[in-house]
Amino acid sequence: MTSLRSQRRLAAKILKVGVERVWIDPNRVEDVEAAITREEIRKLIHEGVIKPLKEKGVSRARAKLIHEKKKKGLRRGLGSRSGTAKARVSKKEAWMNKVRTLRKRLRELKAEKIITETTYRKLYTLVKSGEFASVADMERYIKAHDLWRKR
Numbered sequence: 027m028t029s030l031r032s033q034r035r036l037a038a039k040i041l042k043v044g045v046e047r048v049w050i051d052p053n054r055v056e057d058v059e060a061a062i063t064r065e066e067i068r069k070l071i072h073e074g075v076i077k078p079l080k081e082k083g084v085s086r087a088r089a090k091l092i093h094e095k096k097k098k099g100l101r102r103g104l105g106s107r108s109g110t111a112k113a114r115v116s117k118k119e120a121w122m123n124k125v126r127t128l129r130k131r132l133r134e135l136k137a138e139k140i141i142t143e144t145t146y147r148k149l150y151t152l153v154k155s156g157e158f159a160s161v162a163d164m165e166r167y168i169k170a171h172d173l174w175r176k177r
Contacts, residue, residue: 030059034050037071048077049077054075139175141175149167152167
């Protein structure tokens with residue numbers, strides 16, 4: 027079997043692709059060997075004996091898998107984080123989340139008649155002043171200062 031180097035080169039020029047992307051039908055090698063002019067190569071391309079191969083791309087399969095996992099909340103551990111805690115959740119947002127949670131719990135306690143209206147008001151102002159770190163902290167304060175409603 028002879029080399030089809032010149033035919034491959036001509037076909038690559040005509041097809042405007044790289045030499046490696048030229049496909050030659052293995053059943054019609056004799057015809058390709060005989061073709062030595064651009065015109066003959068063009069004719070073989072037209073017949074489908076010589077074709078350009080598809081460009082190889084970068085697979086998105088792994089990227090899609092990772093994206094699905096991230097949607098589920100995975101791959102967000104300490105090793106995947108860049109930026110400080112304050113950069114990821116701003117001070118203001120953290121404060122808003124905390125205060126809203128505390129106020130919601132206060133409303134629940136008032137609605138269930140666990141604390142009185144006056145106690146509620148007092149605790150509300152303490153929440154606003156940033157006295158409590160969490161709901162548990164607030165409830166410890168209520169217990170320590172005996173602010174539960176007397177039955």
